[in-house]
Amino acid sequence: MEAANQAFYDAVENSDLDALEAIVLTGPLAESVAVVHPGWPVLRGRREVMRSYALIMANTEYIQFFLTDVEVAVDGDTALVTCTENILTGGPAEDDGSAGSLVGGLVVATNVFRHTPEGWRLWVHHGSPVLADESDDPEAAGDPDA
C-alpha cells in the first residue's frame, strides 16, 4: 500500500506523466477522481486532474518530495494515507548554465486509494499548505495570515 503512495510521488518527481496515468483510478469512478493542489480549487474527474499534472510538470524544472509522518489505514478496498510532503522545488537554470534557485515548502496530504484488479489506484489527493505551527490556539492556527 505504501508502494502505491510512493509510486504516485515518484511519478510527479520524475515528471513521468505515463507513470501517473497508470496510478490514477480508471473505470466507473474515473469521473469522481478528485485532486486539490495546494491553494487550488477542487479538480474533479480524471481528465481534468491529468491535465493539471501535465501543466505542473511542464512548468516545474525540479521537484523532490521527502515524505514524513506517513500513516496508512486500509479497510477492505479502500486505503487512506496521510503524510507530510517536505517539498524542494527548483526554478529554471540560470543563463550561465548553473542550477536555478531551490525553494522548500511544507504541504500536508490526504490520499485515498481504491483497490482494483490491477492494484491500488489513486482516487483522491488533497494537498494543502501548512500555514501555522502546530498549536492549541485554533484562532491563531486557523488564520491564513498567521
Added chain:
Amino acid sequence: MEAANQAFYDAVENSDLDALEAIVLTGPLAESVAVVHPGWPVLRGRREVMRSYALIMANTEYIQFFLTDVEVAVDGDTALVTCTENILTGGPAEDDGSAGSLVGGLVVATNVFRHTPEGWRLWVHHGSPVLADESDDPEAAGDPDA
C-alpha cells in the same frame, strides 16, 4: 449521503459537539480518522479530532457554511464528497452589545464517509484555503502569495 455531509456542517455551525460525536466514525477505523483544518497539520485519530473541534467551537462566536459545488460519489461502503465552503465567521460581540465583525472565507473540502450499521460516518475531512483564482497557470496558482 448528502444528508450526512450536511449534518457534519450543521454540527459545526451549531457548535454542537454531541452531534459531531455522532457523525465522526467510531470502531476499528477510529484511530485513523483524519482531519485537516485549513492551514493546519494533519490531525489523526478520533480523540485528537474531537479535541480540535472542541477548541474551535470554544473560540468561535459565530460560523456559517454556505456549501456550493457539492459533488458526491458513492462506491459500496465508501463515499466521497467534494465541496466549496463559503464561510462566514463572526468575532465576539462588541462591548456595547452589538454584533462582532463578520469575515468571509473560501475553503475547499474533500470529505470521505464510511457506511456503518448506524449510517454514514465521517472518516476524513480535509479543508484548505483557496489562495488563487482558478487558473491555467500552475505557477501562479500554486504560489500561496499569489
